[in-house]
Amino acid sequence: MSKIQEIQEMVSKGKTKVVAGLVQEALDEGKQPKEILDAMIESMGVVGDKFSAGEIFVPEMLIAAKAMSKGVDVLKPLLAGDSSVSLGTCVIGTVAGDLHDIGKNLVSMMLESSGFTIVDLGVDVPADKFVEAAKENNAVLAACSGLLTTTMPALKQTSLALKDAGFKVMVGGAPVTPEYAAECKADGYAPDAGGAVTKAKELVKA
């Protein structure tokens, strides 16, 4: 098994204590930082697919993302200034009136693991704050979460405000359906964190 394959396996198994060391060993062997990063992103893609398929659960996904982040910490100084390694900035948050953060955090973690730079605005985020943050960070994507039937109007309002300001928008959360996403004029919708990564990549490449 190559060092790269070993890193991929340890990321997918969530071995948080060994990934950093393996990444350093791969660098010492002469592997390029970008190659190592891409391998880890690919591994997290598989993790996301397994989650979407119900083969693994939230802890497995979280721990894999954490393992990857340990490897990314080693690569960061070497990748600084290399714009080709990021898919761009995504601003993410839970809409006004809604304090749910689990789904939003999972999507955030998975998007970061897939190569996006994440600006997490937290929970209970008003539409104007979303727009302001998207502008400030030159975002390529805004991801809005809403978990309550009562905050669906806020989700729609936020999505429409972001669209008016010229941003691409993804929406998600338990009550959200593809039909409601269309009503929000969102560019994308995904039913879970694994699907969100696929959709986000599609949107920024479109």
Place this chain on the structure above:
Amino acid sequence: MLSKKQNLLETISGGKPDRFVNQYEFMDIIMECPMGTMAGPGQTIVNEWGITFSWPEGQIGGFPVHDEEHIVLKDITKWKEQVKIPPIVTDDAAWAAAVEHSNNIDRNEVYATVFVAPGLFEMTHHLMSMENALMAYYEEPELMHELIAALTERELAYAAEVIKRVKPTALFHHDDWGGQTSTFISPEMFEEFFVPAYKKIYGFYKDNGVELVVHHGDSYAATFVPYMIEMGIDIWQGVMTTNNTPELIKKYGGQISFMGDIDSGVVDFPNWTREIIDREVERACTNCGKHYFIPNLTQGLNFSSFPGVYEETSEAIDEMSKKMF
């Protein structure tokens, strides 16, 4: 006509109920017990564990606040220092209203029910945040076992007090284990961390006068049903349609009963209508049938978020009883 209690027993034993059990009618829930502070609409409170809860005005529930400043248990390796387990309330005055309520219940007609929330799984993520708790099951399993053992002991101490004071005949216990379409953790992890603890808790209640254990979880948890049976749960309240309730009844009816299948999110929202309620009640009653099933909103107490929905649902269930019995 059977009493509410008799009708419940006929329903969950596969006997001869004379109507649908209508939502929570068989439980008189003694909410006056001094279990702990909970946030009301528009409030932000810090409870006895130090956990901050916020319930935004106009929304339908309270949530623990988990920014860095507010997380109670920041480092699982220091749980013994960071988690201050609050004492059980033991003074007579604090229990007086609960005792009075209990004394006024007609125990031939309904179950004298005590309410316990949050459950063990919820307590771990209320203390730690969901992400940190879920990762800790992997990274520090021994410490999570220790923490859950301590939470279990605290639940048992509360159980002893509540049994002594109000002599309940039913327990209504909350612990949500999943989202709409999946459990948060795998069945294997659930079996390792939670099944032994709940066997202790529910066993203790049943050894001390509780005849009926009703467990609330309004999520997907179909894969946990064998464990629910092992723990001693008689009725799973909150079962969402995503679990395929008719299939669960076919598979496990007689060992456990199912209460719900009318998803609150579908019927209980600002623009609710009686037509939607009628449609959902008819679907649930027709598909799930007369045995091992109690039609009910999936909400974890006997009310709705929007005024009128609970009562109209009860009326719609009565109408289905007239049609089907």
